[in-house]
Amino acid sequence: MKKLHYNAPDFAVPLLVNAPPARTAPAPQNGVVPPDFYSTTNFPTYIKVEAGWQLVGDARMDAVIVLDEQGLRCVEPRYVGAGTAVVLGQREHGEEGIFVNENPFVTEDEDEGRDVFSFMSSGSSRERRTDYHELAELLEADRLQSGNTLWVLGPAVVHSGAREAMEWLVNNGYVGVLFAGNALAAHDLETSAYGTSLGINSQGRAVRGGHRHHIAAINQIRAYGSIERAIEAGYITDGIVYACVKHQIPMVLAGSIRDDGPLPGVITDALEAQMVMREHTKRVTMAVMLATALHSIATGNMLPTFYRRDGEMLPLPIIAVDQDEFVLSKLVDRGTHQAYGIARNAHDFLLHIVTALQRVRQELQAPPPAGEVGRGSELMNRVTNHSSLITHHSGRVAFYSPLNPVQSGISDYSEELLPWLADAGLDVTLIVDNYRPSNSNLLASFAVHHARDFARLHRQQPFAAAVYQMGNSPAHAYIHKALFANQGIVPSVVALHEYVLHHLVMWMALNGGRRKDYQREMALRYGERGAEAARRVLLGQTPDSLFNFPLSERVIAAADQLIVHSRYMAAAINEIAPDKPVTVVPMGVPLPPHLDRAATRARLGMVADEFIIASLGHINPYKRLTPSLRAYKAFAMERPNSRYFLVGSISANYNVQRQIQALGLGERVVVTGHVDTASFNDYLAAADVCLNLRYPSAGETSAALLRIMGAGQAVIVSNTAAFAELPPATAARIEVDGDEEALLLEYLLALADQPALRAVLGRNARRYVARYHTLEGAAAGYDAVIHHQPWEADTYANSLLLTDDLAPTPSLNRANDGSPLLTARANNDTPLLTARANNGSPLLTARANNGSPLQSNLQSSVLSPQHSTLVEALADAAADVGVAPDDALLHEFARVAVELGVDMSHPQFDQLTPQRG
Numbered sequence: 001m002k003k004l005h006y007n008a009p010d011f012a013v014p015l016l017v018n019a020p021p022a023r024t025a026p027a028p029q030n031g032v033v034p035p036d037f038y039s040t041t042n043f044p045t046y047i048k049v050e051a052g053w054q055l056v057g058d059a060r061m062d063a064v065i066v067l068d069e070q071g072l073r074c075v076e077p078r079y080v081g082a083g084t085a086v087v088l089g090q091r092e093h094g095e096e097g098i099f100v101n102e103n104p105f106v107t108e109d110e111d112e113g114r115d116v117f118s119f120m121s122s123g124s125s126r127e128r129r130t131d132y133h134e135l136a137e138l139l140e141a142d143r144l145q146s147g148n149t150l151w152v153l154g155p156a157v158v159h160s161g162a163r164e165a166m167e168w169l170v171n172n173g174y175v176g177v178l179f180a181g182n183a184l185a186a187h188d189l190e191t192s193a194y195g196t197s198l199g200i201n202s203q204g205r206a207v208r209g210g211h212r213h214h215i216a217a218i219n220q221i222r223a224y225g226s227i228e229r230a231i232e233a234g235y236i237t238d239g240i241v242y243a244c245v246k247h248q249i250p251m252v253l254a255g256s257i258r259d260d261g262p263l264p265g266v267i268t269d270a271l272e273a274q275m276v277m278r279e280h281t282k283r284v285t286m287a288v289m290l291a292t293a294l295h296s297i298a299t300g301n302m303l304p305t306f307y308r309r310d311g312e313m314l315p316l317p318i319i320a321v322d323q324d325e326f327v328l329s330k331l332v333d334r335g336t337h338q339a340y341g342i343a344r345n346a347h348d349f350l351l352h353i354v355t356a357l358q359r360v361r362q363e364l365q366a367p368p369p370a371g372e373v374g375r376g377s378e379l380m381n382r383v384t385n386h387s388s389l390i391t392h393h394s395g396r397v398a399f400y401s402p403l404n405p406v407q408s409g410i411s412d413y414s415e416e417l418l419p420w421l422a423d424a425g426l427d428v429t430l431i432v433d434n435y436r437p438s439n440s441n442l443l444a445s446f447a448v449h450h451a452r453d454f455a456r457l458h459r460q461q462p463f464a465a466a467v468y469q470m471g472n473s474p475a476h477a478y479i480h481k482a483l484f485a486n487q488g489i490v491p492s493v494v495a496l497h498e499y500v501l502h503h504l505v506m507w508m509a510l511n512g513g514r515r516k517d518y519q520r521e522m523a524l525r526y527g528e529r530g531a532e533a534a535r536r537v538l539l540g541q542t543p544d545s546l547f548n549f550p551l552s553e554r555v556i557a558a559a560d561q562l563i564v565h566s567r568y569m570a571a572a573i574n575e576i577a578p579d580k581p582v583t584v585v586p587m588g589v590p591l592p593p594h595l596d597r598a599a600t601r602a603r604l605g606m607v608a609d610e611f612i613i614a615s616l617g618h619i620n621p622y623k624r625l626t627p628s629l630r631a632y633k634a635f636a637m638e639r640p641n642s643r644y645f646l647v648g649s650i651s652a653n654y655n656v657q658r659q660i661q662a663l664g665l666g667e668r669v670v671v672t673g674h675v676d677t678a679s680f681n682d683y684l685a686a687a688d689v690c691l692n693l694r695y696p697s698a699g700e701t702s703a704a705l706l707r708i709m710g711a712g713q714a715v716i717v718s719n720t721a722a723f724a725e726l727p728p729a730t731a732a733r734i735e736v737d738g739d740e741e742a743l744l745l746e747y748l749l750a751l752a753d754q755p756a757l758r759a760v761l762g763r764n765a766r767r768y769v770a771r772y773h774t775l776e777g778a779a780a781g782y783d784a785v786i787h788h789q790p791w792e793a794d795t796y797a798n799s800l801l802l803t804d805d806l807a808p809t810p811s812l813n814r815a816n817d818g819s820p821l822l823t824a825r826a827n828n829d830t831p832l833l834t835a836r837a838n839n840g841s842p843l844l845t846a847r848a849n850n851g852s853p854l855q856s857n858l859q860s861s862v863l864s865p866q867h868s869t870l871v872e873a874l875a876d877a878a879a880d881v882g883v884a885p886d887d888a889l890l891h892e893f894a895r896v897a898v899e900l901g902v903d904m905s906h907p908q909f910d911q912l913t914p915q916r917g
Contacts, residue, residue, distance in 0.1 A: 004105040006306075006313035009046065011053045015094050022047045022097030024067055024085040031078045036088045037064045040074050042304045044104050044313065047072050047087055048097035058282070059304040070795060104306060105315045130342050136356035138286070138317060139174050140364070146425050147285035148176035152299050153240070154292030155183040156323075158197045160347035163188060163239060165354045170243035174357070176423070177250045177280045178240075179299055181292070182259040182266045185241050185251075189221060189230075189263070190214040192239045218261035225603060226264045226593055229678045248419050248441055252277050254295070265593045275770070276591075278302050283423070283776060285309075289320045289339075291346040293327045296320055300339065321349045396427045396461060397786060398454060398490065400479045401469035403430070403437040407649065407674065408475045409618070409703050410497060415439055416590055418446065420779035426786065429457065431466075433478040451478050458490060465491045465786050470555060472498040472698050474507050483558050493785055494559035495585075499572045499699030501552040506537060522549060542653070547696040556580060561785050565701035566722035572699060584793045585781030586773050587701045591766070592711040595685035604686055611642040611752055614687035616680065617704030619671075620651035624693035624718060624736070626659065631744040633663050639752055642668070647683045648704070649674040684708060689751050689758065690715040691744075695736040697721035706773050709765035714758035716747050730765040772797040 009016070025034040040063045045056045047065060049072070056065055056072045063074040065087040072087075080086060089096035142149050157166055169175055187197045190213050195201055199210025207213075224230040228245055236242050244251050253266045254273035267273040281302040289296035300318065307316050320328055320339040328341035342349060399421075401414040421428055422445065430437070430448045437448060449457060457463075466486055468479050480501075483492060509518035515538055522534035526549050533545055556562065556577050564570050565587040573582050601608055613632060615623065625646070632644045644665070650656060650673065660669045675683065684690070690713050692705040701722050708715050709730060717723045719733035726733070732751070734743045751758050777797065784791035 004315055007101070007103055007106045008313075009053075009099060009101055011046075016048075016053065016099065019048055019094040019099075020097050021049060023088040025088055026083045027080045027086055029082045031080065033064050033077045033080055033086045034088060036090075037077070038087045038089045038098055039063075040065060041092075041100055044101040044304075044306055045074075045092075046099045046101070048094075048099075053099065059306070060278075061301050104313065130344070130352075132352045132356040133360065135319065136353060136360045139288075139353070139357060140360050142286045143173050145285075146423065148283050148423060149174060150177050150179065150280070150284045150287040150299070151175050152179045152287065152289040152292060152295050153184050154180070154290065154295065154346070155187050156291035157240070157346045157350070158184065158187040158191060159200070160291075160345055161202065162347040162350040163191060163197075165347075165350035166240045167238065167243045168354055169350075169357075170240060170247060170249060172357075175244070175249055177252070177284070178244055179252050179254070179277060179280075179295055181295065182253060182255050182262040184292075185227070185253050185263055185266070186214050186218055186261065188239045188241050189227070189236055190217040192236045192242060193217045193220070215260055218263055221263055222261065222596070222599060225595060225600060225682055226678060232678070246441065250280060252280060256294075264595060267594070274298070274302075279770075279774065279776070283307075285314075285316065287316070287318045289318065290349065291322055293322065293324075296322075296327070321346065396429060396463045397421075398431050398457075398463045398466040399428045399469075400431045400451070400466065400482055402471075402475040402479075403432060403439065403442065405438045406435070406475050408471070408473060410469050410471045410475070412677075413587065413589075413703055414469055415442060417588060417775055417778055417782075418442065420588070420775045421782060422446075423776075424779045424783040426779075426783060429463070431482070433475075451482055454482065454486065463490050465493055467493045467495060467782070467786070468559075469495050470497060470501070472501050472504050472700075474504065474511075476504055477508050480504060480508065480555070483555065487558055492558065492560045493563060493782075494555060494561070495563040495782075496552070496555070496559075496569065496573075497565065497700055499552055499569055500547050500550045501555060502546045502549055503542075505551040506546070510537075521551070525549070525551070525553065544696055547698060550698075553577075561788075563782065563785055566699070566725055568722040568725060569699050583781060583785050583791060585778055585785070585791070586793050586797070587703060587706060588775035588778030589703055589706045589710055589769065589773055590775060591770055592681050592684060592707055595681060597685055600682040600686040604682055606643070606686055607641075609641065611639055611689075612645065612687045613642065613689050613691060613748065614645045614647055614683055615691045615693075616647045616684060616708060617692070617702065618648050618651065619646055619654065619656055621654050622694055622696060624695055624740070625656060627741045627744060628691055628693060629659055629663055629665060629669065631741045631748065632669070633665060634741075634745050635748045635752075636665075636668055638749060642752075644669045645683060645687070646671045647675060647680065648672070680707075681711070684711045684713060687713060689713070689748065692716070692723075693718045693734075693736075693744075694723065695720050697723075706769055710769035710773070712762040712766040714751055714761040715765065716744065716751075727764070727768060729761070730768045731761065 011017070022038075025036070027033050040056075040059065040061060042059055042061045045059060045065070046053045047056055047067075048054075049067065054072055056074055058074045060074055063076050064080065066073055066075050066080060067085040067087065087098065089098050092098050092100040139149065141147075151166075151169075153166070157163065170178075191197050194207075194210070194213040194217065196207050196210045196213050199207055199213055201207050201210075220235060221227055221230045224233060224235065227236070227241060230236050231242060231245050241251070243249070251265075252273065253263065254270070254277065255262050255266045255268040259266065259268075262268060267276060277299065281299065284303065285307055287299065287303060289299060300320075303316060303318065305316060306313050308314070318339040319342065321342045321344055322328055323343065323345040325341075325343045328339070328343060344352075399414070399418070402408045402411045403414060404411045418428060418430075419441075428446055430442065430446050431451050431454055432448060434450050434452070437443060442448070466482075468483050470476055470479060470483075483494065486492065506518060509515060519531065519534040519538065522530035524530075526533070530549055533543065533549055536543055537546070553576060556573055557580075559580070562573060562580060562582045563585045564573065564582060565585065567584055570582045570584050573580060598608060601612075606612060613635075615625070615628065617623070619625065629644070636642055636644075646656065646669065650671070656671060660666055660671070672679075672683070684707065690708045692702060692708060692715055694702070695718050697718075697720050699721055705715065705717065705723070714732070716732045716734060717726065719735050724733070732747050734740060734747065751761075772793070777793075781791050781793065783789075
């Protein structure tokens with residue numbers, strides 16, 4: 001294959017200079033475009049607008065071109081909103097302001113008019129010789145350049161005996177993403193479990209009872225809950241799916257009407273499957289379609305003829321293999337013109353390509369011929385020049401982050417993000433704090449070094465940048481120190497997960513013998529209030545007021561660039577450092593798998609029809625569990641067939657069990673403690689409604705919340721800090737004020753009564769996360785910041801075109817201030833949340849079975865005499881250690897003590913009051 005370059009159109013020719021601007025017309029309604037719309041191809045397409053000829057983004061077949069605030073984009077008609085400007089026209093050579101570049105790539109020595117993909121003739125015949133060595137060089141080139149090769153596989157790969165060859169390709173880095181159906185995965189897993197495929201063993205003989213093996217394998221994996229859990233349990237030990245899971249290769253398994261099972265993880269909604277597939281096709285650099293007609297044609301329709309890397313237009317090669325020549329012809333007829341058709345069965349093709357790849361790898365490792373130096377052999381040059389692919393190295397990046405076994409949300413976040421950073425072309429070295437990460441995939445994919453080795457590593461081969469994942473826990477102490485130690489040595493990018501770093505800085509000071517330094521900094525930065533807060537800390541207290549003193553100013557000043565996950569954080573930083581470069585990169589999370597609710601409930605020992613509320617994530621005093629438990633107590637009186645699960649590790653300073661017992665909820669509230677990812681997903685799938693409340697906030701973005709939303713669950717959140725940025729149709733939001741408990745109860749009752757409302761909120765939540773909080777998007781943002789490129793989160797998310805606008809929520813209304821109000825009705829038809837007191841606060845108007853207001857089930861905001869007496873006594877007792885009489889903690893302690901039944905007349909109570917005088 002000869003090196004290709006992009007044959008850019010000459011817009012200076014008279015025809016294109018004099019061409020009129022393209023016509024547009026507004027879409028008459030959602031999902032409907034004007035009759036004279038222009039239908040797109042997969043070739044580079046240019047539209048003439050006021051600014052001149054512009055290339056259209058996201059090229060693909062059978063779409064329309066819209067012009068909006070994001071520019072020119074290809075969009076499927078069903079995603080076009082009413083009023084959006086749609087490009088009109090039928091002619092593609094400039095006459096109507098539309099120009100399609102039908103000859104986009106040429107070799108350096110051929111005429112400009114030569115056929116675009118003549119290097120890959122699309123004709124297919126068994127008689128035509130296939131140059132497997134050349135194809136192997138193409139695959140090797142994509143691997144060496146950190147490309148993203150897509151494989152689209154049919155079940156014949158397993159049936160024909162090519163399973164081991166495909167597994168070798170996955171294990172050796174030639175697969176970036178896999179598309180398949182339920183059948184490929186089911187029979188691959190059947191082979192691992194039973195040694196058969198459709199009941200046929202490796203010798204080609206039918207096995208007695210083998211006809212049920214694939215159903216049995218599906219059934220067993222459904223019992224485990226997921227393919228990943230079946231692998232963890234040792235039920236599946238080899239094969240294509242096993243290799244993909246072990247190497248964290250994304251798999252999109254799209255279901256069909258004929259599926260058995262299906263397996264957990266199979267996407268049974270065709271449009272959702274198409275949406276997920278399209279997200280992956282946007283970063284594909286090469287595609288191999290093997291023994292599947294429908295999947296190949298569907299994928300071909302999503303792929304352009306080109307992709308872009310560092311501003312350069314490059315051809316996107318497609319290899320299509322099928323034993324039926326008709327399938328290959330149909331693929332080309334449907335518009336995938338660049339497909340290189342090979343009429344072979346899957347077994348022959350894969351064996352030949354693996355053999356050729358092994359030979360290419362040996363040749364690349366062989367000593368160069370005499371007179372040549374290093375690896376600059378003719379073969380290496382030929383491989384790296386294939387199809388204009390240029391090896392892309394972004395420079396070495398030192399990546400500081402806690403990793404498992406350090407239990408931290410940021411450990412999980414980094415481990416999920418790192419493979420995507422590598423896919424983006426970043427050469428990452430992991431810098432850890434004197435331990436060995438437990439994730440074997442990370443150890444196999446990245447160099448890992450202790451922080452003490454950084455200076456030596458930098459001297460040997462300088463790092464282009466250092467990325468510091470900065471959070472508010474002791475796990476980040478070594479990162480905090482490294483940021484200042486490396487200042488001026490290597491450019492720094494700080495991913496600031498929390499604006500408040502006070503607890504980290506305080507921990508370092510108290511454990512490092514620098515108590516006076518801590519007290520001095522608090523006084524200098526925050527004056528008398530800071531000095532008083534520091535004094536209380538040194539007396540052993542940790543008041544909530546510490547959230548008012550972030551102590552992140554030094555970190556912000558030391559960073560060359562900052563990455564944050566919310567506009568709230570960006571605004572907070574801009575207030576104290578208006579000139580500091582800050583980029584909002586939304587936190588990326590993987591979409592949780594679709595799990596069967598009944599099956600997960602059975603696994604977890606839950607009653608099938610009980611109403612389950614869940615709070616998931618680390619449990620601490622700031623997760624608003626006191627109002628949550630109190631609201632649930634009132635809810636349980638109305639809905640006795642319910643339970644509340646607290647899923648996550650528990651803060652050492654928080655006795656949640658005592659609160660549960662004090663409220664008499666010991667049999668209704670379950671505290672699980674820390675759970676693994678698979679169990680977390682089980683509890684998430686089993687829930688009807690999730691709570692994710694938080695106040696005060698350190699400015700963090702909750703990964704647990706994003707996973708909840710990504711699972712399609714209805715969730716109630718606190719309307720504070722970064723959480724206030726969630727679109728109203730994706731979550732129910734409540735204020736943290738005197739009405740919090742009443743409002744939370746009303747929301748729970750309304751959501752319990754209306755499954756349709758829960759479904760709409762959950763569906764919108766999943767769509768939002770799938771569009772705005774992708775790992776690919778997070779990696780793209782990091783890559784742009786490290787290379788000082790502009791990047792905008794909203795523009796990136798909107799460019800994905802994953803879904804319609806969020807579905808309207810019929811049972812959400814808007815108050816005068818724009819906040820959402822549930823207008824669901826109770827059984828007696830009394831509106832919820834619509835009645836307001838004179839001060840504007842919501843009134844609880846739902847009624848218990850006896851008709852009495854439910855307000856009586858909640859703690860009155862008026863202090864009882866016993867409560868007031870206890871607060872006064874506690875204030876006196878605490879005065880000597882510096883606790884202010886109006887400290888909120890005293891009131892909270894008194895309230896809990898009253899609930900526990902403390903007898904104020906008991907003689908022992910006198911011992912709490914210090915004797916004066």
